Amino acid sequence: MSDQKRPPQSQDRQPGREHEMTPQPQSEPRFPGAGRLDGKIALITGGDSGIGRAVAIAMAREGASIAIAYLEEHEDAKEAVRLVEAEGREAIAIAGDQGDERHCRAVVEKTVERFGRIDILVNNAAEQHECDDITEISSEQLERTFRTNVFGYFFMTKAALPHLEKVRGTIINSTSVTAYKGSPKLLDYAATRGAVVAFTRSLSESLLDRGIRVNGVAPGPIWTPLIPASFDEERAASHGSSAPMERAGEPNEVAPSYVFLASADAAYMSGQILHPNGGTIVGS
16 A cells, blocks of 8 residues: 555566565455355466456355366466465466457367356456657557457457356456556557457347346556566566545455446446446546
């Protein structure tokens, strides 16, 4: 909750490693669970670190077992599994590229093989690359960012849908404040986050008659591995200072939004986006 700048730091790989960050992001829930997700099975992409890890732990504290899909951050994934198990719930971690549709099908198959079903899908994994000028964004980068941040959400949803239909499950998509206010140095990333907002709203209308709720969360500047992996040392150190609250948020300040949307407390909500963004006022 500190408003102090963090030490300058950067990482040279996307989407970043949490165990290399100083200080470590705050992932543990701040309050006891209330059993709101007892017996549920949640599949969380990007669940090894950052917001995804905090969501995994928070859902575990509320009673859910967790499948974590991640790229290649094996040490982070191992720690995320340990933290879920410390909440008394089962967890598995599955590595691979969610931009590959075959891998997304395999993730779902492994989750169902282990837990028997899927009740909650959290599409969260993403990448971003800072660039000052649109002319410097290569076609390869543009396609890579959309493949991870948009195609992967489609692929994972398609694979999980037959299982979600059986249990009248729920889907929660991570978008970003940049979808609403823009970002001059994250043009392709912001464009993908806008696409996720439209995807969320359209998918909600498409799936309501199947009993599946679809919502999203649009975080503001949050202290996650994506930050030192995206920006230079000084930019990472001052991350969040331009928010109205003048600080970056912590992952455990965002995770409750996902828990709420996954729970019966949100039974009358679909097609909506929640905004834990440090006070930035945006159109919903």
